[in-house]
Amino acid sequence: MLHINRENLRKSHQLIWFTIDFVMLGLLMINMALIIFDSIYSFAAVENLLAEHAGALRDFYHPIHENFIFYDLIFVSIFLAEFVLRWGYAIKASIYDRWYFYPFIHWYDLVGCIPVGSLRFLRILRVISIIYRLHQYKIIDVTQTRLYRFFNFYYEAFMEELSDRIVLKVLSGVQQEVRRGSPLFERIQNDILHPRRAMLTDWISERVAQAARQGYVPKRGALRSYLEDRVDVALKENLELSRLRLLPVVGPTIQETLEEAVGDIVANVIHQILEDLASASNHAFIEDIVDVFLPTPTAEGEPEEQNEALIQLIIEVIDAIKGQVRVKYWREQL
Structure with a gap:
């Protein structure tokens, strides 16, 4: 159900023209209903059916x-009069650069006025243009x-299905090109990824540091206790270390001291590694990893295993994108 915004109607200062729009919209609806009914009535079976069951209506x-x-x-003359009136207003208000532009821009209004066969149904374009103008204002x-x-939902669903299939087809073609070692792979590696190694390194370094700060630092004590417990259990299950208890007098003391020292060393090593990852000092480590995947191009070419690693990386990234493209958001709305 359409609701008229009277406040916007008053603010528009075009009350006369919008009133004409509503009048023309009503006339068009009546005219289209008559055209459809007359087209149905043209069938002999329909006329005979009305003659039998609704003789008064048929007569x-x-x-x-x-x-x-x-x-x-009669309807056409009203439509043409409204068209000429708007054309005259467009000339007076200099809406278009030339006076004769109006009929070409509003061609659907003229074509729909031709009272011949199927051309009458083009008046629906005039209905759409009026509704669009009222919606625009x-x-x-x-x-x-x-x-x-209703129609927008299925239109969006159709467009999503269509665009998803096109994107998946394109991405699958890119994967095939990368697997074949086409110039596309060389371009991705040398012209796109390699010049941006510093940016990739900075981004990965920041993400790793952020993950370490959020995941490790708040739980540092719990992680240290867990590591010490696990090391203690592992040392107690070690056969060689358990033999230290057989030493007279000092055996148990040596075993306990060794267990505490090993647990403390492991916890400190893990702590230092995570502290480094959580700070800016991880940059050199991340840069080394990026250099492995994106080595500097050389004239002699790159080792095959490096090419394969980068190819696999690109293919997996595209697979991840394809997986996201396959998500059907319109089904979630349904």
Whole structure:
């Protein structure tokens, strides 16, 4: 159900033209309903059915059907008069650069006025143009109607399915090109990724540091206790270390001291590694990793295993993108 925004209607200062729009919209609806009914009435079976079951309606409408062109010309004359009125206003207000531009821009208004056969149904374009103009000026809001939401939902679903299939086809073709070792792979490696190694290194370094700060630093004590417990269990299960208890007097003391020292060393090593990852000092480590995947291009070419690693990396990245493309958001809305 369309609701008229009266406040925007008053603010527009075009009340006369919008009133004409509503009047023309009503006339167009009546005219289109008559055209559709007359087209249905043209079938002999429909006329005979009305003659049998609704004789009064058939007797009333049959003269209109016989002279339908005359009644249709009444609507056409009104439509043409409105067209000429708007054309004159466009000339007076200098809406277009040339006075004769208006008929070409609003060609659908003229074509729909031709009272011949299927051309009459082109008047639906005039209905659409009026509704669009009223929606554009926020006099009505088409998006709130059930009809619009119904068609828009299936239109979006169709476009999503279509675009997903196209994107998946393109990405699959890119994967095939990369696997074949086409110039595309060389371009991705040498012209796109390699010049941006510093940016990639900075980004990965920052993400690793952020993950380490958020995941390790708040749980440092719990992780240290866990590591010490695990090391203690492992040392107690070690056969060689358990033999230290057999030493007279000092055996148990040596074993406990060794267990505590090993646990403390492991915890400190892990602590230092994670502290380094959580700080800016991880940059050199990340840079070495990036250099492995993106070595500097050389004239002699790169080792095959390095090429294979980068190819696999690109293919997996594209697979991840394809997986995201396959998500059907319209199904979630449904």
